[in-house]
Amino acid sequence: MPIRHCVIHHIDKKPDGTPATLHARESVIEPSQAIDDLLADLNDSYNAKQGKAWGMFHAESGAHPLSGWLKKYLDGGNSFIAFSRVAVEHLQTLMMESNLSVGGHVLFAHYQQGMTDYLAIALLHHSEGVAVNAELDVTPSRHLDLSQLQLAARINISEWRNNANSKQYISFIKGKNGKKVSDYFRDFIGCQEGVDGPGETRTLLKAFTDFVESEDLPEEAAREKTQTLVNYATSQTRAGEPVTLEELSGLIDEDRPKAFYDHIRNKDYGLSPEIPADKRTLNQFRRFTGRAEGLSISFEAHLLGSKVEYDEEAGTLIIKGLPTQLTDQLKRK
Incomplete structure (x- = not known):
């Protein structure tokens, strides 16, 4: 998974309404095994997330400028660090307008997987923990907690550039139960849902x-x-x-x-x-299961409508072709 460019900026914002402060990096991160591992772990965490949505860019406008900045970078009119800087400044502005948002480390990564180019954007947070040092002392330790990833998006650059009719070249985490805390991040990406996954x-x-x-x-x-x-x-x-x-x-x-x-x-x-x-x-889709008052039922989904019939009004199941072991027990009773 070759990484073309990667940069991480930091937006310091507390949930108490204080202004957001941007600490911007001045250059892209040099290639290393550590950044390769970070992006691989980020992809694994992102792919495992449920509740993602798929869509496409809104038309470029003052409210949704990211697609224009990205196009300028891809066309050679701007560097990756300049693209990420103007983008993170826009995110900072949206954060200040959202009382629900908190800051974090903002990762931008342009990478290639197979023959496809992607741009990943994610807001990362740290967790506090402990570690044992070389002197065998227990010391405080901070690490990026990718298991708590909540605000992230991935843009299939190749699909966006080569398929004008596509409505699913962007995926993003919707947030649990439609929480508005993720709305400003979706607006930052400038994404609208195009496909109901x-x-x-x-x-x-x-x-x-x-x-x-x-x-x-x-x-x-x-x-x-x-x-x-x-x-x-x-x-x-x-x-x-x-x-x-x-x-x-x-x-x-x-x-x-x-x-x-x-x-x-x-x-x-x-x-x-x-x-x-x-x-x-x-x-x-794998199985239907249920248990109540000494009764346990489980069957594979594809049997519904053939060996298992469900009457919604009566609240009953009709099971055909009972297992021999079960029928033998019933006969003995």
């Missing part, structure tokens, strides 16, 4: 369920294909990459690699060729 994922899973039913597959084959879909989508999510429908189709049925893809197109589910999979929605 959870909704697209639900549509994909509905299309897959319909496909399995139309193929009238044996239970074991349906289970294997379900696992293939979930494993592929989960691995793409971990890598921060979208699910590609054609690639997924080939994995689901190697003998007929276009079968699932053609099913989606013929039924017109309205899915884009690439969708950002939502981790929480994928996890819910």
Whole structure:
């Protein structure tokens, strides 16, 4: 993962309403193993975050100037340090206008992964801890706490520059329960949501369920294909990459690699060729489970509508094809 340029500035702002003070770095950070490790850990933490949104830039304006500054840097009209400086000054202004925000270290990193260029922007905070020094004394220690990452965005520069119709070249952390604390950071990026990740994922899973039913597959084959879909989508999510429908189709049925893809197109589910999979929605697709008053029920999601029927009004489940071990116990009673 070659890092083209990286810089970290510091905005000192307390949540008590005092003005934000900027401590800006004057040059980019020199390449080192430490900065490589930091960016790798940041990507891992970012990819693991649930509740991300996908979108695109607002039209460049005084309210949303970041895309223009980024374009100027990429076109050679400005240096990376100059781009990051004007951007962090804009963030400082927005912080002062937001009573909910606190400061931190602001990281800007332009890096390449495979053939794709990315820009990562993240607000980082420290945690207090302890360490044992060379003299075996216990001493206070501060470290960047990436597990608490809440304000971050990643821009797929290659997608933005090469695909004018794309609506998902930016991803950003939405914040838990839609907290307004993240609104100013989204405004700083100048991003608007273009793709509903959870909704697209639900549509994909509905299309897959319909496909399995139309193929009238044996239970074991349906289970294997379900696992293939979930494993592929989960691995793409971990890598921060979208699910590609054609690639997924080939994995689901190697003998007929276009079968699932053609099913989606013929039924017109309205899915884009690439969708950002939502981790929480994928996890819910694996199994339905519930336990109450001595009753425990668990079954794989693809069985709903075939071996398991749900009557919402009556609040009942009808289970067909009971396991032999269970029927033998029932007979003995």
